[in-house]
Amino acid sequence: MREYYSPVYWSLLYLATQVFPPQYQIEASHIVNLIMSLGTVVGIGKLTEELFNKKVGKITLLILFFYPVFFGHMSFNSKDTILAFGHVWITYLLLKYLKKQNVKEKVQNYIFGIGFLAALSSGIQLVFLGSLIPIILLVLLDIFFTKKFICKNFNLNNFFLDVGKCFLIFYIVLVIFWIDVHPNIIMFPFQIFQETLSSDYWTGWPFNLINGNYYLSSEIPKSYLLINFFYKSPEYFLISYFLFLILFFNSKAFFLKKFKFFYYKISAIILLLLFPNLILFIIPYPVYDGMRLFLWTIPYFCIIPGITIYYLIEHLSLIKQKITFIFLSVFIFYFLFNFFLITPYQYTYLNIFNGKMENRYKKFENDYWGVSINELLKHAPFESDKTIMIASCGVNSDISKNYLRKMGYSNLLFVEPDKANYIIMTNRAIVDHQINADTKKLTNCFEKYDGENLSEVKRLGLTLSVIRKN
Numbered sequence: 236m237r238e239y240y241s242p243v244y245w246s247l248l249y250l251a252t253q254v255f256p257p258q259y260q261i262e263a264s265h266i267v268n269l270i271m272s273l274g275t276v277v278g279i280g281k282l283t284e285e286l287f288n289k290k291v292g293k294i295t296l297l298i299l300f301f302y303p304v305f306f307g308h309m310s311f312n313s314k315d316t317i318l319a320f321g322h323v324w325i326t327y328l329l330l331k332y333l334k335k336q337n338v339k340e341k342v343q344n345y346i347f348g349i350g351f352l353a354a355l356s357s358g359i360q361l362v363f364l365g366s367l368i369p370i371i372l373l374v375l376l377d378i379f380f381t382k383k384f385i386c387k388n389f390n391l392n393n394f395f396l397d398v399g400k401c402f403l404i405f406y407i408v409l410v411i412f413w414i415d416v417h418p419n420i421i422m423f424p425f426q427i428f429q430e431t432l433s434s435d436y437w438t439g440w441p442f443n444l445i446n447g448n449y450y451l452s453s454e455i456p457k458s459y460l461l462i463n464f465f466y467k468s469p470e471y472f473l474i475s476y477f478l479f480l481i482l483f484f485n486s487k488a489f490f491l492k493k494f495k496f497f498y499y500k501i502s503a504i505i506l507l508l509l510f511p512n513l514i515l516f517i518i519p520y521p522v523y524d525g526m527r528l529f530l531w532t533i534p535y536f537c538i539i540p541g542i543t544i545y546y547l548i549e550h551l552s553l554i555k556q557k558i559t560f561i562f563l564s565v566f567i568f569y570f571l572f573n574f575f576l577i578t579p580y581q582y583t584y585l586n587i588f589n590g591k592m593e594n595r596y597k598k599f600e601n602d603y604w605g606v607s608i609n610e611l612l613k614h615a616p617f618e619s620d621k622t623i624m625i626a627s628c629g630v631n632s633d634i635s636k637n638y639l640r641k642m643g644y645s646n647l648l649f650v651e652p653d654k655a656n657y658i659i660m661t662n663r664a665i666v667d668h669q670i671n672a673d674t675k676k677l678t679n680c681f682e683k684y685d686g687e688n689l690s691e692v693k694r695l696g697l698t699l700s701v702i703r704k705n
Contacts, residue, residue, distance in 0.1 A: 240313075240314045241317055241355060241356060241357060242409070242412040242413045242414070243354050243355045243357075243408060243409065243412045244271075244313070244317045244355055244356070245313065246412045247355075248264055248267050248268075248313060251263065251264075251267050252264050252267070264313065265310040265311055266310075267313075268309065268310050268311065268312060268313050268316060269309050269310045271316055271317055271320045272305075272308070272309035272310070272316045272319075272320070273309070274320050274324070275299070275305075275316065275319045275320045275323050275324075275534060276296055276299050276300045277296065278320065278323035278324045278327055278534070279295055279296060279299050279323050279534040279535075279537065279538075280292040280293060280295060280296030281327055282323060282326055282327040282330070282534075283295040283296075283538055283541060285327065285330055285331070286330075286494075286500050286538075287493075287494050287500070287542065287545075288493075288494075290545055290548075291538075291541050291542055291545045292541075294541040294544050294545055295537050295538050295540075295541030298472070298537040298540050298541055298544075299533065299534050299537045301469075301570075301571070301574060302468075302469070302472070302533055302536075302537060303467070303469065303574060303577075303581040303582060303584030304467055304525070304526050304527075304530070304533065304581075304582050304584065305319075305530065305533045305534075306574075306581045306582070307579075307580065307581035307582020307583070307584070308527070308530060308582055311604065311606065312527070312530075312604075315527050315528065315530040315531070316530060317355065317356055318356050318363050318366070318530065318531040319530050319531040319533065319534060320352075320356065321352045321353065321355055321356025321363065321531075322356065322363075322366060322367070322370075322531040322534075323531075323534050324348070324352055325349050325352050325353065325356075325367065325370070326370050328345045328348045328349050328352070329345075329349065329370060329374055330384060331345055332345040332346070332349070332397075333374065333377060333378075333384045333385045333386065333389075334384055334385070334386050335386055336385070336386050336389055336390065336393065336394070336397075337386055337387075337388055337389075337390075342397070346397050346400050346401055346404070347404055349401050350400070350401040350402070350403070350404025350405040350408065351404060351405075351408055353367075353401070353405040354404070354405045354406075354408035354409040354412075355408075357405075357409060363531075365514075366510075366511075366531055368510065369503075369506045369507050369510040370507075372506075373503050373506065378391070378394065381499060383495075383496045383499050384496075406424075409424075410424060415427070439452060439521055439523050439524075440452060440523040440524060440603070440663070440664075441453075441521065441523075442523075442663075442664035442665060442666070442677055443455055443459075443522075443523055443600070443664055444597075444598070444599055444600045444662075444664040444679060445459060445462055445463075445599065446462050446466060446598055446599070447597055447598050449664055449677035449678070450677075451521075452521035452522060452523045453520075453521040455515070455521075455522050457512075457515050457516055458512075459515055459522060460511055460512050460515060460526070460529055460532075461512060463525050463526045463599075464526065464536070465588065466585060466586060466588055466589055466598070466599065467525065467526060467584060467585060467586065467599075468536075468586065469566075469567075469570040469574075469584075469586060470566045470569065470570060470586050470587060470588075471540075471563055471566035471567045471569075471570055472540050472570075473586075474563060474566060475539070475540035475543040475544065475563065476539060476540065476543075478543050478547075478559065478563070479539050479540075479542065479543045482543065482546055483501075486546065489546065489549075490546075504535060504538050504539065507532070507535040508532070508535060508536060511529050511532045524600070524603050525599060525600070525603070527603075544563070547559055547560040547563065548560070573695060576694065576695055577694040577695055579606070580602065580606060580607055580694055580699060582604070582606075583601040583602055583694065583697065583699060585598065585599065585601075585697070591696075592695050592696030592697050593696045593697070593698075595697050596662040596679070596681055596697060596698055597679075597682075600629075600661075600662055600663055600664055600679070601661070601662055601697060601699055602661045602662070602692075602699040602700055603629075603661065603663065605629070605630035605631065605634055605661055605700070607661070607692040607699040607700045608630055608634055608635060608638060608659065608661075608700055609638055610692050611659070611690055611691070611692045611700045611701070611702060612635065612638045612639055612642065612659075612690075612702075613642070614690045615639070615642070615644075615690060615702060616689045616690060616702065617639075617644060617657070621646065622646050622648055623644065623646055623647050623648060623656070623657065624648050624650050624654060624655045624656045624657070625647060625648065625649050625650070625655055625656070625657050625658070625659060626649065626650055626651060626652040626654075626655035626657070626658045626659070626705070627649070627658070627659050627660070628652065628658055628659070628660035628661075628663065628665065628680035628683070628684065629660050629661040629662065629663025629665065629679070629680040630659060630660065630661050630663070630700070632649050635649075635659050636649065652684060652705065655705050656704065656705055657689070657702055657703065657704060657705060658680075658684050658686070658702070658703045658705050659700070659701075659702055660680040660681065660684070660700065660701055660703060661680060661699065661700045662679045662680055662681045662698070662699075663679060663680050664677055664678070664679050665677070665678065665679060665680055665683060666678075667683060681698070681701070684703060684705065686703040686704045686705050687703065687704045688701045688702070688703050688704075689701075689702045689703065689704055690702040
């Protein structure tokens with residue numbers, strides 16, 4: 236899989252896990268992923284503190300930590316969380332660089348940090364660098380026009396020299412770990428990059444279930460990210476956006492007095508929020524698995540709710556703000572209650588706007604990683620003295636095989652679903668009839684195969700995975 240994801244991170248991850256005995260290496264990789272994810276949480280706190288103040292930074296940090304989609308990916312996702320980590324810290328270091336370009340001993344650290352993080356977060360297709368476009372535009376805008384963040388006596392010649400240093404560090408670090416280009420480190424990186432611009436190069440799950448409708452992953456609606464954001468964000472989170480709009484127009488004086496260059500900062504945040512949506516209008520590649528491929532956007536989505544809650548806390552002496560804060564707090568506690576009830580499958584979270592809980596498997600693919608399979612198979616109804624004819628739907632059969640073998644089953648035979656006695660499944664979007672894979676023939680595993688559920692994993696009435704007698 237190194238051709239799609241960060242060769243630097245995966246190499247360092249492999250090196251770190253080799254310190255541990257073989258039976259603990261999976262757990263070790265989860266710990267490393269968790270550390271990087273927590274680094275993202277700390278990073279958005281530091282960035283928000285730099286833009287606004289410590290209180291806003293701490294509130295935003297907590298909001299991101301408990302954002303269910305992000306929290307649910309923390310430990311086991313070694314592909315997308317690293318992009319979020321790199322994105323947030325590069326943005327922070329760029330801001331520090333603008334403010335302290337004339338402090339040479341610090342600038343060198345910023346330059347190395349930005350170059351190394353760019354390499355660490357980049358997969359072979361270098362799409363990560365494209366996600367930095369709005370940050371780069373904001374930096375250039377500030378240098379040449381607004382001049383709000385740049386330090387006094389900012390040197391443009393030094394800036395371009397530092398950009399060259401960053402690129403050199405990025406390129407050297409990347410090709411050291413990118414073994415595919417070692418035969419020709421000058422030509423091969425650019426040739427492979429050109430190949431990855433073709434949509435044919437991309438692989439991934441070919442189908443999507445989006446708000447109850449099925450799509451090919453290459454034909455998703457342009458509102459894909461907004462739909463996922465709306466239905467998978469906590470209720471209080473969405474309400475805070477609505478409240479911010481009201482506060483923004485009614486309490487401008489507070490924000491302008493409290494935060495320097497407030498309009499500029501809010502405009503920058505809005506650009507960061509709009510950019511991934513704009514990508515969906517021009518990107519030729521398939522998108523799947525909900526918000527997973529856009530996990531790097533979630534930290535920035537948390538900033539405006541952080542500002543909203545900060546404003547309400549600062550004005551608790553006013554009766555209207557106190558009532559509003561209590562109203563919002565009710566939704567926060569309601570969310571946290573549900574958040575803990577769905578442990579450890581927080582990334583499957585869906586809010587109240589999705590309708591009846593038992594029918595939500597028809598709205599979105601929920602456990603697309605198949606994380607609940609371990610729990611599911613602990614209650615497997617299989618007999619150990621008979622040959623077990625099993626099929627998988629929506630989850631990699633190797634995952635099921637490994638878990639079952641660890642449980643002592645040696646009589647496993649994985650076959651096609653029409654020959655199986657049992658089917659292990661999640662609600663993945665699949666083709667109903669293999670003859671013609673168009674959107675009219677798409678369904679999900681739960682709907683395609685009839686039978687009795689012998690074992691299932693549920694949270695809050697939502698079925699995540701089942702063992703079905705075929």
